[in-house]
Amino acid sequence: MPRRFERASEKTAERFLPLRLSRCFIMRHLPVRTMMHALYESSIKSLPLIGRGKVRDIYAVGSDKLLIVTSDRLSAFDVVLPDPIPDKGKVLTQMANFWFGRFSSILPNQLTGIDPESVVAPDEREQVRHRALVVKRLAPLPIEAVVRGYLIGSGWKDYQENGAVCGIRLPAELALAAKLPEPIFTPATKEESGKHDENVSFEQAQRHCDSALAENLRNTGKSGAQLVAEARDAAIALYSAAAAYALTRGIIIADTKFEFGIDDKGVLHLIDEAVTPDSSRFWLEETYRPGGNPPSFDKQYVRDFLETQNWNKQPPAPALPGNVIFKTSEKYKEAYTRLSGLNLAV
Numbered sequence: 001m002p003r004r005f006e007r008a009s010e011k012t013a014e015r016f017l018p019l020r021l022s023r024c025f026i027m028r029h030l031p032v033r034t035m036m037h038a039l040y041e042s043s044i045k046s047l048p049l050i051g052r053g054k055v056r057d058i059y060a061v062g063s064d065k066l067l068i069v070t071s072d073r074l075s076a077f078d079v080v081l082p083d084p085i086p087d088k089g090k091v092l093t094q095m096a097n098f099w100f101g102r103f104s105s106i107l108p109n110q111l112t113g114i115d116p117e118s119v120v121a122p123d124e125r126e127q128v129r130h131r132a133l134v135v136k137r138l139a140p141l142p143i144e145a146v147v148r149g150y151l152i153g154s155g156w157k158d159y160q161e162n163g164a165v166c167g168i169r170l171p172a173e174l175a176l177a178a179k180l181p182e183p184i185f186t187p188a189t190k191e192e193s194g195k196h197d198e199n200v201s202f203e204q205a206q207r208h209c210d211s212a213l214a215e216n217l218r219n220t221g222k223s224g225a226q227l228v229a230e231a232r233d234a235a236i237a238l239y240s241a242a243a244a245y246a247l248t249r250g251i252i253i254a255d256t257k258f259e260f261g262i263d264d265k266g267v268l269h270l271i272d273e274a275v276t277p278d279s280s281r282f283w284l285e286e287t288y289r290p291g292g293n294p295p296s297f298d299k300q301y302v303r304d305f306l307e308t309q310n311w312n313k314q315p316p317a318p319a320l321p322g323n324v325i326f327k328t329s330e331k332y333k334e335a336y337t338r339l340s341g342l343n344l345a346v
């Protein structure tokens, strides 16, 4: 096991001890795996590292593919927390895979079907098992394709100030967390870690893609503006399919963010992740009441804890108590099982 991986696991085990419970209690009552399997940061030496996002570590596989390893890092208020959440990366990867499967008739996606364990050295397989994907290396659109079905978060703020969200006018007198008459596409610019993404109008997103992708689109006969229109239609179709399915499992998907990329012919693909707790707001249908701020299905314990801290939402974030880490890990797994009906592969 590479040293960094080992250290991340040890650190988690230390932090994992709930305040009033002894290590003996934990050993007797919790599966050891639950405590130990956390990956804060991957360390794959057999492939060139391209970069680390807030949650994912990205490596090159040849010139046209990527290995994307989803770590157990958690970001809250756009800041990466110092503690990993055991198995979170496995939940995100398997949930995204579940949706990629359901979405394949709507548009092409990044998947190659290549087993991540086959592209790393034997002693690195543990790091990628059940938490990584080998994907086509595509040119990302420089926007987050946000779709909202409910009025919450920055959408609610915008609505209160302007009666509209990202320039889309909405009926008067909608309550906080109200269901919108139709899902709306509200793009945002992609910002570096630590900065908040900024909502933009549809036309601003089009201009942004026109200039950022001019080179990639040169011989395709397509414009960036056209791609944003395609992305909007795809994002609304994907959200609608996901939201309708999730409701049959008792989960409301209030909003979600997709990322799209293009191949060298300018064909739009779904990339990154899809409809995970990290890219979406999940609410429980049974506790949903318009007019209030429904609790987040997965990050509720983390947010509640952070709100009690005297923290200015700038890095570094405070360390999480063991019980918050444990409950959050359980919530992520519950979200996966509840939505997919499958058990997590760990």
Ligand SMILES: Nc1ncnc2c1ncn2[C@@H]1O[C@H](COP(=O)(O)OP(=O)(O)O)[C@@H](O)[C@H]1O
Binding pocket: 052, 053, 054, 055, 056, 057, 058, 066, 068, 110, 135, 136, 137, 138, 139, 140, 193, 259, 261, 271, 272, 273
């Ligand atoms: N198929 C792909 N081709 C190229 N880039 C991709 C692909 N899938 C995901 N990415 C990029 O990899 C990064 C994923 O890392 P992540 O931790 O999610 O980053 P972020 O901090 O931007 O959310 C993102 O920048 C995303 O745009």
Ligand SMILES: [Mg+2]
Binding pocket: 053, 055, 272
């Ligand atoms: Mg991301």
